[in-house]
Amino acid sequence: MKYKILEKPSCEDGYDLVQEALRKKTTILIFACCKVSYEGRALSELNWGERIIMIKPDGTFLIHQEKKVEPVNWQPPKSRTRSYIKNDNLFLESHRRTPKELLTVEIRKIQFINYANIEDFEELEQAGYEKDMGDMIMEKPHMIEEGFTPTAREYSVEHGFIDILGKDSDNNLMVLELKARKAGITAVKQLRRYLQDLENTDNDYLKECESQKKKIRGLLVAPSIMDDALELLENEGIEFVSIEPPRELKRDKKVTLDAF
Amino acid sequence: MKYKILEKPSCEDGYDLVQEALRKKTTILIFACCKVSYEGRALSELNWGERIIMIKPDGTFLIHQEKKVEPVNWQPPKSRTRSYIKNDNLFLESHRRTPKELLTVEIRKIQFINYANIEDFEELEQAGYEKDMGDMIMEKPHMIEEGFTPTAREYSVEHGFIDILGKDSDNNLMVLELKARKAGITAVKQLRRYLQDLENTDNDYLKECESQKKKIRGLLVAPSIMDDALELLENEGIEFVSIEPPRELKRDKKVTLDAF
DNA sequence: GACTCAATATCGCTC
DNA sequence: GAGCGATGTTGAGTC
16 A cells, blocks of 8 residues: 555554554654653753654654754654554654664644655755865866866865865966855865965975975865955965856766767 | 645645645645756756655745655745646745745645644753753853863854853963863864964963963863874863763753752 | 765854 | 854765
8 A cells, every 4th residue: 555544543543553654664644742852962852732753664753843944853764663552642762772862752642644655766966066066177177277287186184185186287286175155264264274284294295396496376166255255365375266066967967978 | 724635636636735735824745756856055856756745834845755864855944835737747836035046846646735734832942962061061160170260151262262261270271162972083173273272362361371370271071082082182281071961951950940 | 883074954143 | 144153963975
């Protein structure tokens, strides 16, 4: 059966449906008056009120109030759900091992409850992120400037990773910090710290640069930059390169490639 | 009416129910075969498949697949939902102004659809966070050590805010960095940066400290600490104080206080 | 499993 | 509305 719905069932009938749904590994939706308590990484209590409960076949457990994107309480995938009747109420428990977390829902009045056998074989295709930008720049380094040659990606320094490291046509070292959205002052500070890290590092290549009087150029690469960030960047002698993150889905790309 | 459910309705009937639900500002749940596209801060496409759609009266729009805690696509509160019929299919659009974002769902087969008038006047009560730790330490400073006196909270320095600033019994300056969970190396680095910031700041009190040969003590306060963080901390001459975040709900506290 | 980093992060708070 | 920090962040990739 694809799905089953019970309207205003007793807690006992609700319990039977939950058991059936868990056995069949289906997705459960409940609209009910409930009370919620959580203990684990933190501690929380939510008094009686109506909410929507969703339990997914992967163990995910969500409780939504009528506001906000985020669930008021939840458990992550691989949590174990069990249910029982106590004092005529329906209890749902979701348990996680590491870290030890327990979510307990006490239901006293079910408005409706259902389970659904979801058939979905598709995955989200997306674009427009920092990684896509990095991929694009590695493929087409001339987007940064003529003669730019990337030499490393995710290059580790004291305070983090430099997104892209490379050389310009004069063999100056170039340090690229990528942002997929409008760059703020934090992005400039981050890049500044990486540049300091590089200067403090004992690195043969850098020593060679120094002996040849090569510069280290810092470049912030983003679609746009905030005013205060631009000011700090100019004071620090860092350059700004405006590049939009690629807005092309892989599927579109694949289609384009297939055409040739 | 508290709620309404339609099983396997036509897209036209589904459209009517959506319109009614939007007018009544209720929460909508739909289990249907749909196709989703999003364009805004990023870009995404999700091909035909069955999902659960939730639209809340605050404008929140969620699309859940059968896995994960996070929705596969969504819009935040205050988004505007509209619906229409095109090519015999039901379209749902959720639009946001700033930043400009559009989520479009095309539904070709509805398994069930309902709206629910949720009554919920409760808010989540929680404990076990960094803020609770700070409150506790401000109330009971001797938890840090005998003679500790807090002087400021959220004290602003170049790279951020010092959680708690204070003095020990010898009038040495104490800089506390709080973490509600196991402290990692980033917490130590953060504290180290704040200490550097303080030393670089032109501050009368600090000058006075210097003239009196007072020290600046950095303290990382957390329930526990990772090995590498402990190593760095010891090298930096920073102290570690183990304190568990308070696990007491405000309601419990209130009851306790009322008892006296 | 632990660690690191990005995210359409979301959310609450301050300015 | 922008900016900043915390989050039971989640999720993905790497080691």
